[in-house]
Amino acid sequence: MGIELDVKSFDNALKILSKKYKIFAPVRLKGKGSFSDTDLVTYGEISSYKDIELSEKSRYSPKEVIYPITQTLFYFTEDEYKEPEIDDKGIIVFLRPCDANSYLKLDNIFLKNGPYEDNYYKRLRDKVKFFVIECTKGFSTCFCVSTGSNKFLDYDVFFRFDNDKITCDVKNDEFSYAFSGKEVEFTPEFIEKNEIEVKLPDIDKISQNLEYVFNHELWDEYTKRCIACGRCTVSCPTCSCFSMQDIFYKDNPKCGERRRVWASCMVDGFTDVAGGHSYRQKYGERMRFKVMHKIYDYKKRFGTTMCVGCGRCDDVCPEYISFIKIVSKVTDAVDRGESK
């Protein structure tokens, strides 16, 4: 069963929910795009239907809602470590199935990798309620069906936005009080076929031919083409690497903070160690490292592909490098290498 809403009752629901939740959705920031007179579609807080941008894919993903670009871990006063307080409010995120799945991918790193849960991630993640946006057409660079991230059934509320006609399925009873309208038949739909289909490589085959894949000439092209800007990793919903950074305040050097900031395996400095040594100096080697994480070794570790097929890396690369093409080349190479 679904509930039919008009814009007014939807806005009213947001108003009610905003008492207890911060509400995030894709938004359009006028004139903030990378070229003059272009807009930036990204995640931001919303308070009404008209704030939500549905016609375009967001350049940045919703990961910053639970994993901020810069996050203070401690405030220092003299020698004391103090953990920053956080907002009491819960978090509602409007997102498409691929991005909802990306949260589960981040969970594997922050909550399951290694012996400990990352407390800074967990305290935000535990607040999240998934308000999933129905997505049946996708965009030209999407390949979520290929990565198996086109569906997300564990939603709290599911929405179909059909122009100004809104239908929702409230799965989590906690939210029933906010949505009132005519009851209608409603079955959430998910995209079943993208314009692009990508065959992912068989990870057992890679394991058996690891050196062959690692030393394959396909990577050389990216040593020449990639400029190591890191945009692909910034916009990727599943990239989770960070660096620690301590600072002191200029106006009061006795006080300061320890932060973590997003880091990128594509950018210089990621592997630098004492003695001026660094690893993966060639950009093609970095590309191999990134791509293999997305489609091979993360899956080996957690049983699921890291990439959710959102296509953002292809959208943002200034050198028109296509991750999709690279994945196809890897699959090809693995299949051919095997049959040799």
Next chain:
Amino acid sequence: MTNVYMPRKAEIVSIIPQTDIDYTFRLKSDILPQHGQFLQVSIPKIGEAPISISDYTDEYIELTIRKVGTVTDAIHELKPGDFLFIRGPYGHGFPVEDFKNKNVVIAAGGTGLAPVKSIINRYNRNPKEIKNLNILVGFKSPKDILFEDEIKKWKEKFDVLLTVDNGDETWTGNTGLITKFIPDLKIENPDDTIVIVVGPPMMMKFTCLEFLKRGIPEKNIWVSFERKMSCSIGKCGHCKINETYVCLEGPVFNYTKSKQLLD
């Protein structure tokens, strides 16, 4: 919720200069690590750095820290009575239980001696735990020699070969890289010999190859890796070498694994 990034305060009880740039800091602590594990050591507002535990008792731990940059420079400014902030221990150390009753060879280059020093001192206290111990240590030059007093003590019980890459006018000891001495090392039963190799990447690579030439099985060789590390708990990604997190699965690796760490 426990804060996994929260360090604890540890008082510096003494500081022992080893060379101009390497100091050993003894901290009050009851951490009982595995040999080869490391800590994240920090000074608020300056930063954190991963540092091996070079020795320990149930009352203190020792860190031997080379001054190379922001954090380590600031640590070198500290005095006894000051505090360092530590979290850990992290990673997997050397499986010393499996080394019992074996011949053990330890080859260390430069600061690589720090992560294995506690093992040597363990055997120094309990020589019966193993059949015998052979120590090979190499430094760049005589002024880079670390743990000179302890090396002297080890010589009373074990075969110790100390070499420097380049001697000076007064140097009368061995010169040359460690690898030069491996072909002549007395190894009675390679299958029953454990080899530990720690040092700069090139030193480890060629030292391991020399031991393989001597018939030591790959599975008997152990190494320790250094990678950039921000978190040490499997989150930040910096230490990852293809599918392996050095902070979690290392820093100590068996050679059968380490040779597959392609980069």
